[in-house]
Amino acid sequence: MAKRAGMEVAMAVAEAVGQCNIDMAAVYPITPQSHIAEHLSELIADGKVDAEFVTVESEHSAMSAVIGASGTGARVYTATSSQGLMLMHELLPIASAMRLPIVMGIANRAVSGPLNILNDHSDIMPQRDSGWISIFVENGQEAIDLSIQAFKIAEHKDVLLPVCINIDGFQLTHMVEPVEFPEQELVDKFLPPREPYATLHPGKPVTMGAFAMSDYYPEMMKAKNEAIKNSKKTILAVWEEWAKIFGRAYKPVETYKAEGAEILLLTMGSMGETAEVAIDELRAQGKSVGLVKLRLWRPFPFEELKEAVKEAKKLIVIDRAVSFGGPGGPVFSEIKSALYHEEARPMICNYIIGLGGRDVAVTDFTGMITRVLREDSKKIADTCEFWGVRER
Amino acid sequence: MIEVRWHGRGGQGAVTSVELLAVAAISAGKYAQGFPSFGPERRGAPVAAFSRIDDKKIKVRSGIYQPDVVVVLDSSLVGMVNVTEGLKPNGILIVNTPKSPEEMKKELNFSGTTATVDATGIARKEMGVPIANTTMIGALLKMIGIMDLDAMKESVEHRFGRIAQKNLTAMKRAYEEIKISN
Amino acid sequence: MTKKKGPDTWQEITTGCVVFQPGSASEYHTGSWRAQRPVWNNQKCIKCGICYIFCPEGCIQQSEDGFFQANMDYCKGCGICAHECWPRAIAMTEEG
């Protein structure tokens, strides 16, 4: 029987990664990811996980170390947050171009300045175009499940791309809550040892990270784009397999009471469950509202999103990051462009919320929905607002 | 769902309390959350920590603004921090102090159920240290009655090892010695 | 210069652009870049090996007699060997 336990989510993520038969981890501690780094290094030091923990002097080195180790064919893990992720930024497209199946946990946190250590999504958003598969989780259980699935997805022969799992800092990482660890035997069966397609080995030399000028670079970029677009098939297959073995189903776009709803709210990450409570409250008042939760950020699930919102009249997109000088939040602009050519598409508006750890409460969601219900579509169309920001 | 806010100072173990309580409640088959007030921790500074306990899955992940119960680990915070802020009128206030609950009510101008226990005194006697966080779990469980004191055994043992028994004894004493004014 | 032998289309690019043929860089003759060539004066040479160490192409080899010479297929004429040779045993001379 799978074991149900109360555990802090960051520690649970380290436990789950420890179940994945990793060979090597290089993790530089940073709040709110630190408990992942600490607990994973503890598991390795105590001999509970047979792997090498490489202590590094920065996140840039952590990513460099896992790139090198992954090149040798090792199963590798790293985790970071905020400024650490920004420091890794330079290496992220290299890891994906080299098609290395690295798995990274991100304890999402606001980026400086001003200096802030609390949650929002402004660390992952600038990494959007780095060629990494990017998935959001909304509770501790999903953080465990996705951290394990990530290795299977990343290492699949039809994928071979790095995967990052976005776990909201504090709201998730620092929460003690019920989680269930899958049985080791089943994990071993689900996740067999990595079979690298090429390894750095002196006995069989290869070149990784070769130079390519204008004569090959565009073809390489096209190949990388096709690879990540194509990875959705494998992601879906892995989720199907997971559901069969472990009984928990995952979808690129999750919905909650969304069918036939006039107004839809769209969230990403740990806000999802709080938003469900808001939907329940409004449904109880007879309002036609529902929720859409975007789990798969890259590759972007175009078909599933279109399907989920096609009947709605109004769509409220929630962003936890800003695209400064842009059309609103980054999620908003993605959704808007995804729906541009649809004949039937909802009016769409954008609220930016939860920046720098500002609490996101049920009343925030009920407040926005009530407002959008009241306003006529023309007025709300395309608005982008910093929800709850103090103004003169 | 029961929502609890804990007041303490950095280093007094408010976060440990919410963790122990959540782990124990989950082991007992319930759903629970335990979380700190997010931010950097500074020893001695006033801190808060939060617990949610329910029989069904807890979805909400926002802060707790209208707690059912407030636990004050350090009575020197009374008057410094507004400990009854948002506390539901029919909520419960539990303070670690040798004073009577009636005195506490008057001091805080709070009319709801108030309970006091000299948890620091108990902790000093039973464990030799004036750290009352685990002791106050006994006081809380007495007041909310959602589970037996025995339910704490496993999580306290897991956390404290050979000094677990002393913690459990202190917890039990607080459970028994708490004074209540409705 | 050797003829390009790379893939034509994006579909033919190996995963991650890995090059599976070891030593394939040797097919690339950087000697075609050379405008000047290093000429050794073995009378001045003290066989210290500095030129050998500093050559960025790694194309300097030591002969049986202990003196050094460059493989002109790869010597790109950068002049680093001449610059580093402190007894001034290497002179850069114009090609052609």
Ligand code: SF4
């Ligand atoms: S650096 Fe000059 S002296 Fe030394 S081995 Fe080379 S040519 Fe001879």
Ligand code: SF4
């Ligand atoms: S000129 Fe440059 S490439 Fe040629 S032998 Fe000297 S150092 Fe090497």
